[in-house]
Amino acid sequence: MAGKIDDYLAKLERTRVWRSVFRGGTGSSTLRRALAIQQNVFLHLFSTKVRRRMLRFNATWYLGTLTLGTFLILVTTGILLMLYYRPAVPQAYADVKDLQFVVSSGLFLRNLHRWAAHTMVLLAFAHLFRVFYRGAYRPPREFNWVIGIVLLMITLLLSYTGYLLPWDQLAYWAITVGSNISATVPVIGEKVRFLMLGGHQVNANALLRFYVLHCVILPLAAVLFIAVHFWHIRKDGGLYVRQSEPVREPAKEDESVELEKV
Amino acid sequence: MAEEKKTTRPETEQEISRRSFFTKMGLGSLGIASAGTLAFAYRFLSPNVLYEASPIVNAGQAESYEVNSVTLHVKSAIYLVRLPEGFFSMSAICTHLGCMTAWKQDLGIIACPCHGSHFSREGKKLAGPAPKPLPWLKTWLSDDGDLMVDRSIVIHPLQFLRI
Numbered sequence: 001m002a003g004k005i006d007d008y009l010a011k012l013e014r015t016r017v018w019r020s021v022f023r024g025g026t027g028s029s030t031l032r033r034a035l036a037i038q039q040n041v042f043l044h045l046f047s048t049k050v051r052r053r054m055l056r057f058n059a060t061w062y063l064g065t066l067t068l069g070t071f072l073i074l075v076t077t078g079i080l081l082m083l084y085y086r087p088a089v090p091q092a093y094a095d096v097k098d099l100q101f102v103v104s105s106g107l108f109l110r111n112l113h114r115w116a117a118h119t120m121v122l123l124a125f126a127h128l129f130r131v132f133y134r135g136a137y138r139p140p141r142e143f144n145w146v147i148g149i150v151l152l153m154i155t156l157l158l159s160y161t162g163y164l165l166p167w168d169q170l171a172y173w174a175i176t177v178g179s180n181i182s183a184t185v186p187v188i189g190e191k192v193r194f195l196m197l198g199g200h201q202v203n204a205n206a207l208l209r210f211y212v213l214h215c216v217i218l219p220l221a222a223v224l225f226i227a228v229h230f231w232h233i234r235k236d237g238g239l240y241v242r243q244s245e246p247v248r249e250p251a252k253e254d255e256s257v258e259l260e261k262v
Numbered sequence: 263m264a265e266e267k268k269t270t271r272p273e274t275e276q277e278i279s280r281r282s283f284f285t286k287m288g289l290g291s292l293g294i295a296s297a298g299t300l301a302f303a304y305r306f307l308s309p310n311v312l313y314e315a316s317p318i319v320n321a322g323q324a325e326s327y328e329v330n331s332v333t334l335h336v337k338s339a340i341y342l343v344r345l346p347e348g349f350f351s352m353s354a355i356c357t358h359l360g361c362m363t364a365w366k367q368d369l370g371i372i373a374c375p376c377h378g379s380h381f382s383r384e385g386k387k388l389a390g391p392a393p394k395p396l397p398w399l400k401t402w403l404s405d406d407g408d409l410m411v412d413r414s415i416v417i418h419p420l421q422f423l424r425i
Contacts (some may be wrong), residue, residue: 079324173361173376176359176360176361177359177360177361177376179360180359180360181359194308195307195308198307198309199312199314200312200314201314203313204313205309205312222289257354
């Protein structure tokens with residue numbers, strides 16, 4: 001039975017359609033493995049080969065990957081929440097209540113979105129501290145640190161813009177206070193606040209602007225910078241590992257040669 | 263031959279080459295287009311019509327306020343105060359970060375729930391992070407005997423409206 005399935009799969013992989021979709025295909029040779037990474041639109045951002053010790057939990061605690069994980073949860077749950085939420089003053093609050101009490105699994109999705117958002121901010125900060133205290137921000141990785149700071153700002157702005165959308169008292173006054181903080185910027189502060197809210201008060205325009213920022217502009221910016229962030233890991237010679245750290249598997253470490261910059 | 267080159271060279275350096283001419287033209291027009299885009303974006307993002315409440319509020323008949331009373335109008339975010347000296351109105355928006363304050367009858371103060379600023383009945387700052395006292399607003403009596411308040415006009419404090 002298993003042999004039959006293997007035969008069928010092998011035949012499938014030889015078909016013209018399959019070969020046109022997965023150009024490189026898989027295989028056990030070093031070249032085939034490298035091509036499988038390099039020729040994939042998503043994976044080509046990464047190194048074709050990595051040192052084994054870079055992938056150990058101890059090296060990074062996987063904090064960056066976990067941050068990406070929460071971001072993917074947020075994108076998925078966020079898109080689903082958008083199906084029931086209308087960013088208009090008469091509907092916004094009621095729609096959120098409907099999500100909680102009327103829509104099947106709505107409460108689960110909303111809570112997942114909220115908790116993932118909190119977790120993402122926490123993980124982003126943890127990642128930043130981890131990188132800082134290990135000195136992984138130093139050359140040649142200094143520009144990737146800068147991109148990381150931009151991503152932290154985008155994360156905080158996503159948090160802030162999402163905070164208004166439930167349109168309850170907490171949201172209203174938090175955005176009132178936050179927008180008044182931005183108004184304290186010298187000279188242009190009042191103008192910044194006016195453009196941000198689309199008016200003098202937190203009102204319909206502010207809700208719509210924050211919605212567009214939260215659901216379109218900031219996520220697109222985040223995806224763009226995440227891609228550059230990952231690509232830079234490869235360009236900067238892979239993840240940072242301290243030279244002084246003991247290598248647990250020296251034989252296998254030598255086996256995977258340092259990857260060339262493709 | 264070598265001398266000839268030396269004499270002709272400075273001339274060609276002063277002339278603008280075709281390449282640099284087009285580069286300058288390109289960068290210049292790009293700059294103009296960017297400035298235009300910025301101006302366009304700024305104008306587009308500033309709403310020309312705002313559906314916000316009028317700054318002028320009708321606070322009702324003057325006789326409906328008792329002497330020594332402080333009344334908060336939640337919707338318009340103003341206090342209407344009647345003291346023995348007369349009437350006045352004040353913004354109820356905290357001067358710190360814009361939260362709505364509340365009148366505490368038992369303590370005789372105005373308090374902000376967000377960051378704990380305290381104000382006196384006349385709007386004077388008593389405690390907290392608020393940088394300024396609560397502003398007094400222009401108040402007058404309409405022909406119908408209603409108290410009118412213009413929230414966009416701040417007046418100096420202690421200008422009571424005597425009726």
